[in-house]
Amino acid sequence: MVFMWDLERYSSNTAVIDDKGNNLSYGELLSDERELCSHVESRSLVMQFARNTLGSFIGYISFLDQKIVPIMVSPALSLELKKQLIDRYKPLYLWMPSEMKSDFSEYSEVFCLYDYSLVKTNFSQKYIIYEDLALLLTTSGTTGSQKFVRQSYLNISSNADSIISYLKITSEDRAITSLPMHYTFGLSVINTHIKTGATILLTDKSIMQREFWAFLKENNATTISGVPYTYEMLQRLRMPTMELPSLKVLTQAGGKLSADLQKYFTEYAISSGKQFFVMYGQCEATSRMGYLPFEDSLRKPGAIGIPIPGGKYYLIDNKGNAISDCHTEGELVYEGDNVTLGYAQGFEDLCLGDERHGRLCTGDLAYFDEDHYFYITGRNNRFIKVYGNRVNLDEIQSALKEHFTELDCAVIGKDDLIVICMTSDKYLSDVKAFFEERISLNPKALKIIMVDNIPKNESGKIIYHKLATELL
Known part of the structure; x- marks a missing residue:
């Protein structure tokens, strides 16, 4: 021992x-x-x-x-x-x-x-x-x-x-x-x-x-x-x-x-x-x-x-x-x-x-990469199919947070539907435009929902299943 x-x-x-x-x-x-x-x-x-x-x-x-x-x-x-x-x-x-x-x-x-x-x-x-x-x-x-x-x-x-x-x-x-x-x-x-x-x-x-x-x-x-x-x-x-x-x-x-x-x-x-x-x-x-x-x-x-x-x-x-x-x-x-x-x-x-x-x-x-350094791209269970395309929800969320540095958001979804949860409508039109310009998916697959807060556990991780239960 x-x-x-x-x-x-x-x-x-x-x-x-x-x-x-x-x-x-x-x-x-x-x-x-x-x-x-x-x-x-x-x-x-x-x-x-x-x-x-x-x-x-x-x-x-x-x-x-x-x-x-x-x-x-x-x-x-x-x-x-x-x-x-x-x-x-x-x-x-x-x-x-x-x-x-x-x-x-x-x-x-x-x-x-x-x-x-x-x-x-x-x-x-x-x-x-x-x-x-x-x-x-x-x-x-x-x-x-x-x-x-x-x-x-x-x-x-x-x-x-x-x-x-x-x-x-x-x-x-x-x-x-x-x-x-x-x-x-x-x-x-x-x-x-x-x-x-x-x-x-x-x-x-x-x-x-x-x-x-x-x-x-x-x-x-x-x-x-x-x-x-x-x-x-x-x-x-x-x-x-x-x-x-x-x-x-x-x-x-x-x-x-x-x-x-x-x-x-x-x-x-x-x-x-x-x-x-x-x-x-x-x-x-x-x-x-x-x-x-x-x-x-x-x-x-x-x-x-x-x-x-x-x-x-x-x-x-x-x-x-x-x-x-x-x-x-x-x-x-x-x-x-x-x-x-x-x-x-x-x-x-x-x-x-x-x-x-x-x-x-x-x-x-x-x-x-070539130097054998590793990069995380997402979770196995954070994938959905949108009109036949395999979509990584983590990638979309990361792209939004990197582009809108002050945006508090979480991305959830189910097949043929991506839901962006936001705590403020300050960037609403910008997020829609960003999605249409930078993410090559049909805009009909997108839904933006305003929420009071993004649920997180004590270590700061988003509780996705809570959002999904309430919103999907």
């Missing part, structure tokens, strides 16, 4: 600083871990309602270190969905913000630490947990899906080592939590920095709040991470005009970034002595599978780059045959130690072993 991190090795280093004034060394973190885990049975399942606060952080680090299995859940879920998940997975314990205790009065509190409480459920654990199962993470954010990804200790440790290698993370780094802890990318930032003895700057404030930037500056953050939506907001905030001398690395994953935004932040990074890394990943591969080396960011606009150290990419056609020609689209397949065990739909699946054996068919369509 692979061990996650060595807290004793960095005992005098600062492990975490939060925006409430708390400051813990690795030695103090280890002490809190021992106290918390003395109340939890070995190899038990704990449902953690995770937010970016000290109690949640200590719980996550402690559970993984002591081989207790956390199932990470968004506290933003409705009470009904929370209880459905509890019934589905039958955890022995809940680790939750203390103010949530009244929602679960049928269970008894056994321990409290900072802002979190450990609650014992009425379930008696009679199921087997696979020996290498470390963590359960959802891919769906706040939608309350019962399907979780089963991540192993090897998955988490190997992925962290690869990321540490190419980002050159050291104990001197200070990473701010700009993403939710229950989201695979946000959790990966914590994993990589704890594994190197670095410092986590812990805040639940968003990048749109002044308190976030005050906390970042006061504590000399060196690293900030975000999804495409994060960088859309950072552009609107005119980040290049800010005085951020301590910041040295910006990382992006969680979806395809537009070529314009990639260029914008790369040029900002170069001019300010920072580095900007575009990356590619999925929860099913623990976190990250590939990255674009910073020095290639302007030379390879739109690329997801190369596999992480220890990983491998290749493409297959619709018959499963490997594609050897460059600029030929196929499904991207990834191989590496970070490919997760498989899915769980409930407690019955916690005994399952490794179902993927280090190989993941990503569901993303891609091609590679």
Whole structure:
């Protein structure tokens, strides 16, 4: 069994600083871990309602270190969905913000630490947990899906080592939590920095709040991470005009970034002595599978780059045959130690072993160029037929966002109908003209609908099925 991190090795280093004034060394973190885990049975399942606060952080680090299995859940879920998940997975314990205790009065509190409480459920654990199962993470954010990804200790440790290698993370780094802890990318930032003895700057404030930037500056953050939506907001905030001398690395994953935004932040990074890394990943591969080396960011606009150290990419056609020609689209397949065990739909699946054996068919369509750098073109399930033509909805959406940089839109559709959802009619006539001039499809196939907002999960990804259910 692979061990996650060595807290004793960095005992005098600062492990975490939060925006409430708390400051813990690795030695103090280890002490809190021992106290918390003395109340939890070995190899038990704990449902953690995770937010970016000290109690949640200590719980996550402690559970993984002591081989207790956390199932990470968004506290933003409705009470009904929370209880459905509890019934589905039958955890022995809940680790939750203390103010949530009244929602679960049928269970008894056994321990409290900072802002979190450990609650014992009425379930008696009679199921087997696979020996290498470390963590359960959802891919769906706040939608309350019962399907979780089963991540192993090897998955988490190997992925962290690869990321540490190419980002050159050291104990001197200070990473701010700009993403939710229950989201695979946000959790990966914590994993990589704890594994190197670095410092986590812990805040639940968003990048749109002044308190976030005050906390970042006061504590000399060196690293900030975000999804495409994060960088859309950072552009609107005119980040290049800010005085951020301590910041040295910006990382992006969680979806395809537009070529314009990639260029914008790369040029900002170069001019300010920072580095900007575009990356590619999925929860099913623990976190990250590939990255674009910073020095290639302007030379390879739109690329997801190369596999992480220890990983491998290749493409297959619709018959499963490997594609050897460059600029030929196929499904991207990834191989590496970070490919997760498989899915769980409930407690019955916690005994399952490794179902993927280090190989993941990503569901993303891609091609590679002459230098074997990879480019994502869309998703397998984001294709429709329009009057006999195969149409990639992601390509249309990307084209619109690159042409209209301030347009908040989402593109959905069904056969013979493309629906562009927009939050403002400011560009209505321009979008229609753009579609007719640049996209060689019959305008009768187009419908534009005004919506109050584009539904997104907490990681900023558009919830297409919600739009489709309401509008198609």
